[in-house]
Amino acid sequence: MDIWKWVRDRRKQLIRDGDKQLGELLYALPEHVVDLRHQQVDALVPEAVARARALNDPWLELFFRHWHMQSRVLTRMYGEHALGDAVALVDFAHTKETEGCPQSVCTVQDLAACYGIVDGPGWAKERIEVTSETLARIDPTWGCFDCISSEHADALRDDGQIEVAQRFLERQLAAKVAKDASDDIPRFCGMVRISVLSDLGRNDEALALVDAQLVEKDDAVGRTLLRRAHRARILARMGRFEEARAALPSWSEYVDAVDGYDLWSDVALLLVRAGAFTNDKALGHAIGTMVARLDKNGAVRTTIHVAQRHAELSLARGAQWSARRALATMERAIPRLRAPLDALARVRSVREAIAKHESDSKDELPESPEALLDAVFAENREADAERDLPMLEAAHARWPAHEPLLRSYASALYAAGARDDAASVLEARTRAGGAPDEIVLQLGNMLIREDAARFDAFEQLVRETAQTDITRAVPDFLRGVKAVEDARWDEAIARLRPMVRAQSDAYNTRRMLARALLRKGQDGAREALRLLDEVEAGGAFTRPDHWDRMVAATIVGEWAIARASADTLELGIPEGEGPIDERWELCTLAIEEGDETHEFIAGRTGPSTARVLFVSDPGVESPYGDVWAFDARPLNKAPGEDADEETRRRFRWTYAAVCRLARGGYRTVEIDGARPTQEQLDRFMDALAEHNVEVRTGAPNYVLEDPAEAGKKIDAVYLQLAVPSSIDDRALAALLERETAGWPRKMAWPALADAVGDEALIAEHRARSVAYGV
């Protein structure tokens, strides 16, 4: 059965039933998969599967899950980590609901491939068996004839039966041609045919085949990259190194082709050996990245192969540390293989190469750890953790008790990407007891952003080993700082406050706590002010502290303090005393309310205060006129230098509001009706401004029914008024009536009339509204 016919039909049907989104996914998902858009695949699969389930359509679910598996297993080399899902999918694909689905066969292939990725040679026999079983059930007209034949040949190749694989492929090709010549014959079992031919030394034929495959356009991104890499390997094997170099895709375009890492690293090694490729830090980084990713995904055998190349290349450019790291990865991988086969010999050879290299290049350590650190951190010396690590490691082994050295060693490990090793070094020192705070802090800082469980363990470790209260408080301090970063103010205060009490010189803790306290109204601000005074008394006061102090002083109304800080910061406040109430530029205030952040336009009234100028819709509490203190660290960036004048003109800073200093007490009233002249409107606004009423006009091109002539439209205006509490509804109604008296038609304000409660007024404005068709 033709799965693609089913896909086409099902897609059409879904679109017909109004589910265009899901219908399109039937095409989009396979395209994303073969074009290596892994992120898009992961983004859309969960939803697609959930919707297939909601439709109670197991075939559809099977389709999406299989293609996710294709992406994870075949293109991204998830081995060990996908086994459970692959087995569950096979199980799902062999139930009553799914048994007729042609994609069921593919799930068996997914599982076999998954084992092949964990350990291709180790599981070769089982893979041959399972593909043989499937091949017996299908014929060349099936879409999966190609995949299963490829997998079978691949398993034979992994089993060392190259010639058998070649004969098998010839047979399958003949069968394919006999049954269905319409298909793309050069690409039938494309990759494995190239590999087998090249393995057999028939490189001319392999090259011709890969070229024939590359001729066709419209190929998937992933397969094209692999074909180009195959082409490079064939050329390299033929000794045509320069051509091979030119044919090999660059690492930057190849990054997502995880299933081609083995191939790419193989070509790179051949080329480096031939002097046709620069063995530099960038190459080391590329292959190191490959090893890490393969290892993480559980592609165990391939990890060993690529790590071996990584080790050889690292040694060749003098990066012993990376070589040893690669060796460690290989050693860790061995027990995860089904059978070691040649892996032990590979490990041995790398181990010997490293030993030889080390005895050849024994560097003398400087006479003291200080001298070593001076050398490593000498000015003008380019930072290169990979280069420095062997020396730092040797020095740490020689002077294990030297703490600055230990910290530098851990930093270098971290910078080189060996985060676990970095943490382990610091952990070991912490566990030994009596570790200085710097070490505990460095460790905690590394872990706070990692897995929560890891930080829990750190906390436990500190509890067990700390000898002073200060050390004991480190985990809480880090959690507190993180809470400030995440705007969890209450938690930050709860964690940091006890520390401040316990330590008179914990200035940074005081700063952090003050920042959180600014969000806690007058009392919080008062406490923040006190804390900042303590920082100043300690001689640790900085410019940013002045900003926070100014905000705190503003909140509690200590204007002399606020003005003093503003002067220090040279903010150009005119001399004087009492509240700062300037007319500065417009800005945007970001006001947090529960889980939502509202952004309102506001006029800045000082360095860290602003008055909201946003007129809200009627019926909600109006923020108009509210005065807020804000954190002066802006939330946005100014326009770049290349920005045009208009952009600069329109730009407004956005600040996070921290505390409301005063309520505006405004309410919003709306008016509808025929548009007066601009002059009348301007006069109206001026008149209302005298009563502190702010007027906002609605969108232009607003039309209403003509009250005088049914069916006719007239130009209209919609006004929102921000009205202060000093004017009551009745006075406002009178004012509006007076100020719109000369307008072409009577305006309507039914809600205001309701608020006044005068029956006649209510009736009149309702009638006006109806006439306008509002």
Place this chain on the structure above:
Amino acid sequence: MSDIEFRTTQVDLTGLMTVLGDHLYSTPTVALRELVQNAHDAITRRRLEGQTPFDARIVVRADRERGVLSVLDNGAGLTRDEIIAFLATVGAGYTRTLRQKTGRDDLIGYFGLGFLSAFVVSDKIEVRTTSYQSPSEAWLYRSRDGERYSLEPCEPGPVGSVVELHLKERFRALLEGDELASLLERYCALLPLPVFLGSSPNAVNAVPPPWRDESLSGPRVASARKAFAARFERRFEPLCVMPIEPAEGSDLRGLLWIQDARTYGTSDNRNLSVFVRGMLLDDDARELLPSWAGFVGGVIESSLLTPTASREDLQRDERWKAAHQHIVRALIEGLSRVANEEPEAWRRVLLRHNEALLGCALCDERLMDLLANELTVPTSEGDLAARVVFRRGNSNAYISLGTRGGFEEMLFRALKTPIAAGNRYGVLPFLRAYAERKGGSVVELGTEEGNRHVFKRASVSDEDKRWLDAMLLRPGQRMVTARFAPKELPLVLVPDRDAELKARLESDEADKRMGAAALKLARIYTKTLDGSVQADLYVNLDSPAIEALIAAKSRGENAADSAARLLRALVALMAGWSEGSGRVDLSSALEDYTATALKLLE
């Protein structure tokens, strides 16, 4: 009539073969484009070769009554020999010769096939032409099929050519309504010569593209960009516009815009119009936009992109790739600029395209930087910003994959901790990427890993453990003592999905539904699973009930046994929540429950 010659068109096979495979030039709009382009090149030629200056103009006319579409230019015109050599030789345009001779890149034509396109849509074509080289003579070319044609002298007119297409019946709709004007507006938008429609005194391309218009400044720049964008974005309003400026190695210029229409994560409304040498070459070059930009439209021009022979697509060469990169960069920089400088527009972009942007952020680090704090994800408490999800989860983002919906999910709902909907587009990978960047953990509820996170292991004495085991467990269940919120909840029963999978695949029934070798492979995996535990019973040591229970038992109080039996019945009731962990006889549990309650009341 002795002046009339009857001749046959020469076919330059190499030129034609290139295009035979494509269904080239099959609509009158393409023919129109080609003829305008020929007119443009004729004018350029006259400027290059002629001596006297002139005011260039191209006029397109629609004669509805006669069904004739005509294109007039005051370019170089053709001599008799040139008609034979160029107009009537397929695949040998003069433009190409001229470009090679002069190295000019403002000539548009490529393959000398433009004229041929007109025959696909016409019953008859007439060309009247007067060459600047011999202004006193003029020629009338007539043909029905492009293959055989007649050539005769005619009354000399002004220098230039008029091409009249007598459209086939089915293509005459082009002459009706505003279609022609709208087409010309787009096709000729970037042409540097004025193109007029009928007798209108205003050129259809009188307004230059904003990036070429140096007179624009201040607020007019933005409105000009938007208006220009609106001409090309026919389905949606442009919400905000981002310019593309030339950069090193790429002469690309133009505009990109965000569409003002709501999108889903996987919507693809991309459209991009590409102009090469001033003519619209491809109005659906969406592949030049990044695949994640499903809500973006654009217009670009470049002289470096190479059209394919069909003239309706671009060659995917190195320049194409460079252009693609250039556009991606411009788009990302443009989005950052909108975010920083046009807050209102940016709010709207986020509102309209939140879901699609989740996917974008995953595809590009720079976008993740820009969007990490802006986007919302759907949760059990409504749409919340990622930072709020982590904040309310105390640095954890709890995610439900929707497929398991176990009891632990109920638990979080009770705690009012938002649970993100992991089965919605982009949510899970976005929150993971967010956590990687800003710290925090993503906890997938219902997975082993997630359970470890939610139920913090804690131990009791071996003796207490044995007693709890004896009192609370049923066969197939395993006790895990832990601490978790809310403390009002004494126990949670969580089924073990692996054990279920193992049981299914290792049963005899599996042999019937699966091939032997496939089943063998699957069983190799299930053999590694521990199938003895069908469900874990998490006992909450933070629960006052459990605390009191253990205390009562230590004091040897009889009530401890009764209370334990009540709790055991509760486990059975809870098992009903999560399918699969069934296997508990509900009716006997209820009987137990009632009996215990009665006993307590005695």
